Amino acid sequence: MVGMKPKDMVPSAAVKFFGAGTAACIADLVTFPLDTAKVRLQIQGETHKTEVASATKYRGVFGTITTMVRTEGPRSLYNGLVAGLQRQMSFASVRIGLYDSMKQFYTRGTESAGIVTRLMAGCTTGAMAVAFAQPTDVVKVRFQAQVRVADGGRRYNSTLDAYKTIARDEGVKGLWKGCMPNITRNAIVNCAELVTYDMIKELILKYDLMTDNLPCHFTAAFGAGFCTTVVASPVDVVKTRFMNSGAGQYSSAVNCALTMLRNEGPTAFYKGFMPSFLRLGSWNIVMFVTYEQIKRGMTRAQQYWESMVGFGPADVPPSAAVKFVGAGTAACIADLLTFPLDTAKVRLQIQGEAKASAAAGKGSAVKYRGVFGTITTMVRTEGPRSLYSGLVAGLQRQMSFASVRIGLYDSVKQFYTKGSDHVSIGSRLLAGCTTGAMAVAFAQPTDVVKVRFQAQARSSGHARRYCSTMDAYKTIAKEEGIRGLWKGTAPNIARNAIVNCTELVTYDFIKDTLLKSTPLTDNLPCHFLSAFGAGLCTTVIASPVDVVKTRYMNSALGQYSSVLNCAAAMMTKEGPLAFYKGFMPSFLRLGSWNVVMFVTYEQLKRAMMAANHCTTVL
Structure with missing residues (x-):
């Protein structure tokens, strides 16, 4: 946070966010048993009305750990670890990653930062982090407090079950239980921890006691922890008690504190002090030392990257091979991450047909409601693998489809502009339509097979249409002819002309505008904003054609006489809203897909250009 000379490259916001979250997770993994011991000692004095009180007595840090290992097994020390890591990845990223930016905001960019400014920055980022990550903290504390005894039922079976049970039994507000004492606690912790670390480190560097290296970070972190x-x-004890309490046990955090004082005396507020210190001291050392090293490593990597590739218009443009391989690879990575949303979208889009088939006794009557309802229903009735039905065909499609539609876009755009630097919106639209149509003509069979796989339900009472990707290609060709593999080409060309125009043109246009009219450079935030904007615009415009395309591709032989007949049947039987079925998963999928794909594509393109440059130089 301090000690870097002005000439040093300042770490970006992304570096600070990722570095802080990763470092906090590493620190949590190392010190989690101490945190669990602290929670057990902090709640020891209270007796639950809703649960049979445990007769287990904990004494001291290591006595608590030994007792837990003996009575509940070693794994009990890591109760709530998943929620703990979720908490650190979201919580630490905000409270530590934003601290320097908030400090600069309060000082109006001046180099001098007083103690009040540091305190204000610490309070602000601490409160923001709690508001964002509170549910993960509630679940973590509940898990850590839950005793694994042989004859007693456990409150929660898994992290996901804990979130669902708390929301169901106590309302969504239950996930933010203890938010106020947690904000108070984290305002204090953040001020004490970050400000103390910042000041100790600054004093060490100011008086030349050490340089900005590992011993300096270790000393500052240990002092901050104490x-x-x-x-x-x-405040930490009150927060833990209140979060872990049953519904109605305490009317408020203040009531919890008063009950503690009345029943157990003032020493109750320092229960678990030794594990708190051991945990926070060791956590601080691991976290801050790791954070400083990650931050430096990522900053150096960024500096090296920029020196290798650069951002200016004079850069050597990527070759056609770089664009082809980069686009295909990036699209496959995006598909792997967002495929469940695409499958949910397909199920929702064909749901009107599924109801009709079920009424006729030809299919399943499974009802899907919303994005996450669809995903939950599929996992429950067909298993988690059903979310990835058609993945092989999907990856085949992306490798061929994205390589053409994205990899050729710049070349076709240059063709229409005759090499001119000025690119009109008309030229962009023409280029998008052209590469979209070319990609569909080339990759249509993979799309047909993907949609068929995603649409087929793995229910116990019905035979599956296709056993494997290769079987699907062969079966469709045998039963419907080779033309069956190109079924729905017309609506798919229409859909992809719209998608390609909207997606690529919007991305291209937003990125161009950001580079010309804002301080953003050609980097990650610019790519992220451009991709997200492109995803939103594309979903709104392309959804009706996408639904028709999905229905027609998935239809049995002779079900619809043409694409228009499919659209007319939808309008007649289900009304105009049918054309926007699956809109939310479409947006979630296309928005997240766009962000992953375009950001990955830009980075892969640069990496391949850098590698190509190194090879050329050598």
Whole structure:
């Protein structure tokens, strides 16, 4: 946070966010048993009304750990680890990753930062982090407090079950239970921890006691851990008790604190002090030391990357091979990450047909509601693998389809503009339509097979249409002829002309505007914003054609006489809203797909250009 000279490259916001989250997760993995011991000691004095109180007595840090291992097994020390890592990845990214930016905001960019400014920055980022990550903290504490006894039922069976049970039994508000004491606790912790670390490190560097290296980070982190534990322990105990309490046990955090004081005396507020200090001290050391090293490593990598590739218009343009391979690979990565949303979208889009088939006794009557309802229903009735039905065909499609439609876009755009630097919106639209149509003509069979796989339900009472990707290609060709593999080409060309025009042109246009009219450079935030905007615009415009394309591709032989007949049947039987079925998963999928794909594509393109440049130089 301090100690870097002005000439040093300042870490970007992305570097700070990712570095802080990763470092916090590593620190949590190392120190989690101490945190669990702390929670057990903090809640020891209270007796639950809704649960049979455990007769287990904990004494001291290592006594608690030993007792837990003996009575519940070693795994009990890591109860709530998943929620803990979720918490750190979201919580630490905000409270630590934003601290320097918030400090600069309060100082109006001046180099001098007073103690009040540091305190304000610490309070602000701490409160923001709690508001964002509170549900993960509630689940973590509940898991850590839950005793695994042989004859007693456990409150929660898994992290996901904990989120669902708390939301069902206590309402969504239950996931934000103890938010106020947690904000108070984290305002204190953040101020004490970050400000103390910042000041100790600054003093060490100012008086040349050490350089900005590992021993300096270790000393500053240890001092920050001790100060934080002393100051924050009372609020931490109240926060833990209140979060872990059953519905109605305490009317408020203040009531919880008063009950503790009345029943157990003032020393109750320092229960678990030793594990708190051991945990927070060691956590701080691991976290801050790791954070400083990750931040430096990523900054150096970014600096090296920029020196190798650069961002200016004079750069050597990527070759056609780079664009082809980069686009195909990036699209496959995006598909792997977002495929369940695409499958949910297909199921929702064909649901009107599925109802009709079920009424006629020809299919399943499974009802899908919303994006996550569809995913949950599929996992429950068909298993998790059903979300990835058709993945092989999907990856085949992306490798061939995206390589053509994205890889050729710049070349076709240059063809229409006759090499001119000025590119009109008409030229962009023409280029998008052309590459979209070419890609569909080339990759249509893979899309047909993908949609068929995604649409077929793995229910116990019905035979599956296709056993494998190769079987699907062969069966469709045998039963419907080779033309069956190109079924729905017309609506798919229409859909992809719209998608390609909207997606590529919007991305191209937004990126161009951001580079010309904002301080953003050709980097990750610019690519992210451009991709997200392109995803939103594309979903709104292309959804009706996408639904018709999906229905027609998935239809049995002779079900519809043509694409127009399919659209007319939808309008007659289900009304105009049928054309926007699956809109939310379409947007979630296309928005996230666009972000992953375009960001990955830009980075792959640069990496391949850098590698190509190195090879040429050598």
